[in-house]
Amino acid sequence: xxxxxxxxxxxxxxxxxxxxxxxxxxxxxxxxxxxxxxxxxxxxxxxxxxxxxxxxxxxxxxxxxxxxxxxxxxxxxxxxxxxxxxxxxxxxxxxxxxxxxxxxxxxxxxxxxxxxxxxxxxxxxxxxxxxxxxxxxxxxxxxxxxxxxxxxxxxxxxxxxxxxxxxxxxxxxxxxxxxxxxxxxxxxxxxxxxxxxxxxxxxxxxxxxxxxxxxxx
Numbered sequence: 001x002x003x004x005x006x007x008x009x010x011x012x013x014x015x016x017x018x019x020x021x022x023x024x025x026x027x028x029x030x031x032x033x034x035x036x037x038x039x040x041x042x043x044x045x046x047x048x049x050x051x052x053x054x055x056x057x058x059x060x061x062x063x064x065x066x067x068x069x070x071x072x073x074x075x076x077x078x079x080x081x082x083x084x085x086x087x088x089x090x091x092x093x094x095x096x097x098x099x100x101x102x103x104x105x106x107x108x109x110x111x112x113x114x115x116x117x118x119x120x121x122x123x124x125x126x127x128x129x130x131x132x133x134x135x136x137x138x139x140x141x142x143x144x145x146x147x148x149x150x151x152x153x154x155x156x157x158x159x160x161x162x163x164x165x166x167x168x169x170x171x172x173x174x175x176x177x178x179x180x181x182x183x184x185x186x187x188x189x190x191x192x193x194x195x196x197x198x199x200x201x202x203x204x205x206x207x208x209x210x211x212x213x214x215x216x217x
Contacts, residue, residue: 022176
């Protein structure tokens with residue numbers, strides 16, 4: 001069974017889905033390889049896949065016997081409507097965290113076994129990062145797994161905002177979408193601090209400008 005988190009019907013008319021514009025480029029993913037073993041070893045998991053809708057991911061996960069939920073966080077978070085005026089002149093704009101969560105990440109009490117967060121934290125507004133991680137922690141079951149990808153450089157190869165499509169091998173397929181820039185680069189220490197209170201994390205280094213982390217709830 002597939003469930004998609006969407007905006008309220010009256011809001012869908014003003015929005016549009018994230019466009020998938022580029023070719024699919026295969027990339028070895030040690031993080032996905034490790035998570036795939038977990039998905040194959042368990043039955044009936046709830047998976048939250050963060051990103052534009054991917055029929056390939058839905059079919060792949062449901063055929064394995066898991067339930068799939070999707071949330072297009074980056075595209076939604078960059079809309080102007082979520083910006084609030086600064087508290088004082090000269091300060092940066094604030095982010096309407098509660099309004100955003102209510103409309104886009106209201107899980108209605110559901111909790112998940114696996115979260116495919118991808119590179120979301122590198123593209124969303126700063127004011128949403130820590131609240132989002134806290135929200136996902138509340139929505140993740142004990143011993144649940146989160147796969148996250150981070151950029152080591154703000155520009156250059158592999159820094160385009162991509163949709164990651166799953167395969168039955170150690171490769172994921174990267175497909176360029178909207179031309180959103182990387183807004184920040186996180187260090188290992190910053191990532192560990194973001195996930196303070198989770199039970200552990202495992203980092204996977206790569207030769208390109210990406211590195212991966214599996215965080216355990």
